[in-house]
Amino acid sequence: MSDSAQPRTASADSGTSTAAAFSPLYQQIKALLVKSLDAGEWKPGESIPSEIELAARFQVSQGTVRKAVDELAGQNILLRRQGKGTFVATHLEPRVRFRFLRLAPNEGAPEPAQSKILDCRRIRANAEIARALEIKSGEPVVAIRRVLSFSNVPTVVDDIYLPGALFKGLTADLLNDYSGPLYGLFESEFDISMVRADEQLRAVAAPDDIALALGLTAAIPLLCVERISFTYGNRPVELRIGHYVTNEYYYRNSLN
Amino acid sequence: MSDSAQPRTASADSGTSTAAAFSPLYQQIKALLVKSLDAGEWKPGESIPSEIELAARFQVSQGTVRKAVDELAGQNILLRRQGKGTFVATHLEPRVRFRFLRLAPNEGAPEPAQSKILDCRRIRANAEIARALEIKSGEPVVAIRRVLSFSNVPTVVDDIYLPGALFKGLTADLLNDYSGPLYGLFESEFDISMVRADEQLRAVAAPDDIALALGLTAAIPLLCVERISFTYGNRPVELRIGHYVTNEYYYRNSLN
DNA sequence: AAGTGGTCTAGACCACGTT
DNA sequence: ACGTGGTCTAGACCACTTT
Structure with a gap:
């Protein structure tokens, strides 16, 4: 496998206006992850697949998955726990509770x-x-x-x-x-x-x-x-x- | 140059208590950058050195500098502008003004x-x-x-x-x-x-x-x-x- | 064309938790 | 011992801005 670093362009031209919106690969992965979360593939509190598994599933490098997951963790949608895995955030955990009760x-x-x-x-x-x-x-x-x-x-x-x-x-x-x-x-x-x-x-x-x-x-x-x-x-x-x-x-x- | 990926351990044991605090390299770089900002080496609105220059200065890879800068940009302390450089955030820019006036x-x-x-x-x-x-x-x-x-x-x-x-x-x-x-x-x-x-x-x-x-x-x-x-x-x-x-x-x- | 940040990859190794 | 995320590196290429 040689170079395959070219991002898959996300959206086709809408015809009328300016250039096609460039979307980095990790943003596309992020969208796919959110889609799976939204579809209930992984429930709150559960762990999502490991980075290596996700990389294989989406046919990208682990680093790209990592960046997508990093952003979702930054938005408190996912929760990383070293040594254990990455989990779907839940309002049932005391740790998250005070995020919405200020x-x-x-x-x-x-x-x-x-x-x-x-x-x-x-x-x-x-x-x-x-x-x-x-x-x-x-x-x-x-x-x-x-x-x-x-x-x-x-x-x-x-x-x-x-x-x-x-x-x-x-x-x-x-x-x-x-x-x-x-x-x-x-x-x-x-x-x-x-x-x-x-x-x-x-x-x-x-x-x-x-x-x-x-x-x-x-x-x-x-x-x-x-x-x-x-x-x-x-x-x-x-x-x-x-x-x-x-x-x-x-x-x-x-x-x- | 072979492997030099071992992080330089930041703090020495304080003698009394548990293990030395492990601090990743990029956190140390981050602290050095903040120190320079605090010392006024780069003023608000000015650009800081490029990632490549900083990597040379701190004797780490560009990726490690990048991670440090990423975090500071996430805290709105630095501002990245593709193609131009990385700048010290300033309250004189209209873009930043509504951050503190809610x-x-x-x-x-x-x-x-x-x-x-x-x-x-x-x-x-x-x-x-x-x-x-x-x-x-x-x-x-x-x-x-x-x-x-x-x-x-x-x-x-x-x-x-x-x-x-x-x-x-x-x-x-x-x-x-x-x-x-x-x-x-x-x-x-x-x-x-x-x-x-x-x-x-x-x-x-x-x-x-x-x-x-x-x-x-x-x-x-x-x-x-x-x-x-x-x-x-x-x-x-x-x-x-x-x-x-x-x-x-x-x-x-x-x-x- | 040259310089900057931005993306992507591949691989090594570390820290943490479980088995 | 093994699997997980976390760190670090090196190198290639892309996108944006200026010269």
């Missing part, structure tokens, strides 16, 4: 949250929900309201909206019977992995119903967090509007 | 902010400032208050605290004569590059003086952002407490 106490160590479901019903998407989930207005949506407490202090009210088509058997009973992070339930019961999220943060006066759910007597300022979560391929699968009490807790962030 | 308008495209200095004086560090900046209580600190406006709407009040020892000639006049991002001024006038920051976010009722500075009539909820900024080597060099009006703007964030 509340930390002003003092002391973080504690696990207790969740209480206040409501779970099927509604039709209004314009805002439809836009966020990229579905049509009027399509079915599961609407959940829950309270998160730390050390028995109610701290967060989340309003969660999920595409009905993807969450068929989701009921209040199922939610109540489950303890652990919601995203873990979504993985194990509905085969939906949350991979990334965008958030918009604002300070607002507590709306009446939220204040009530939190046991607040006045409309104190709350941190309003509007989140859209995405699964593989940047497909939005959750809209979540949270209201956080930020007296004893704060939202932590890092700028790089 | 306010985006509810509608429309982001606009540049106008800054107005309300105050600039030298004070002594109280306990909170001293802890954040890792200096002693009572040491000199530059305290700045400014307002940021978008389209002439006052939106942010920042209280900024800087170690006096590092910002000798910083005066209100200097700040007023300057237009552009503060971090750009810090780079060009004081040789201090902001590389990373940690933030704590809370919703608070507007304090009186802040409300006054923003032209608010009532104590509406504000987003309070407490930021500690770091230069090379994780040395804290700025404490900044911002209060944001989040009616027309929001704080954007991404979770990965």
Whole structure:
């Protein structure tokens, strides 16, 4: 085997416009890996094939597979463990949990949250929900309201909206019977992995119903967090509007 | 030259405890590069030597230099430009500006902010400032208050605290004569590059003086952002407490 | 044409975990 | 001992920018 280092050009010319998009081999491998993940070939928590096996499967060198896997590991989609293998990230591992829950106490160590479901019903998407989930207005949506407490202090009210088509058997009973992070339930019961999220943060006066759910007597300022979560391929699968009490807790962030 | 792939072990045993910390070559190179950046060998905006030159200088292969540079580029400390070279990141480039200013308008495209200095004086560090900046209580600190406006709407009040020892000639006049991002001024006038920051976010009722500075009539909820900024080597060099009006703007964030 | 970073390969060896 | 990911090297070629 002599030189075979030429990347296979990914996309054909679309006819009209400029040059064909050049796509490096490792990007193509990366896309293939994501496709397999999306198809459920490897489930969260499981290991994917070794680099050598993947190299053989895709007919590229181990180094090229490595670069593809490196990027997916950098996006926290895969998890490398030296000596053991490469694993599909899961929200059931404690290590990953605080990636999406950014509340930390002003003092002391973080504690696990207790969740209480206040409501779970099927509604039709209004314009805002439809836009966020990229579905049509009027399509079915599961609407959940829950309270998160730390050390028995109610701290967060989340309003969660999920595409009905993807969450068929989701009921209040199922939610109540489950303890652990919601995203873990979504993985194990509905085969939906949350991979990334965008958030918009604002300070607002507590709306009446939220204040009530939190046991607040006045409309104190709350941190309003509007989140859209995405699964593989940047497909939005959750809209979540949270209201956080930020007296004893704060939202932590890092700028790089 | 045969095999010379053995990494030079970085640290000697400290005597007491367990095995010597293994440090890969590229990490050592990375540390050397940061050291040079910190020493001002290459200034923000300038290019660093080519990979081939660096490989010769450090007596390693180009691939090892590449991995070190890759990581620094991933941290936004360096900036790679194909065909041109590798450059030291600078806050004067528009591309980098929105990395540290996370306010985006509810509608429309982001606009540049106008800054107005309300105050600039030298004070002594109280306990909170001293802890954040890792200096002693009572040491000199530059305290700045400014307002940021978008389209002439006052939106942010920042209280900024800087170690006096590092910002000798910083005066209100200097700040007023300057237009552009503060971090750009810090780079060009004081040789201090902001590389990373940690933030704590809370919703608070507007304090009186802040409300006054923003032209608010009532104590509406504000987003309070407490930021500690770091230069090379994780040395804290700025404490900044911002209060944001989040009616027309929001704080954007991404979770990965 | 020359120089830069970007991709790809092949092979050696190291560190870690399991068998 | 073996298999996994992690590091390091050397060399070829590609893509982009400047001379």
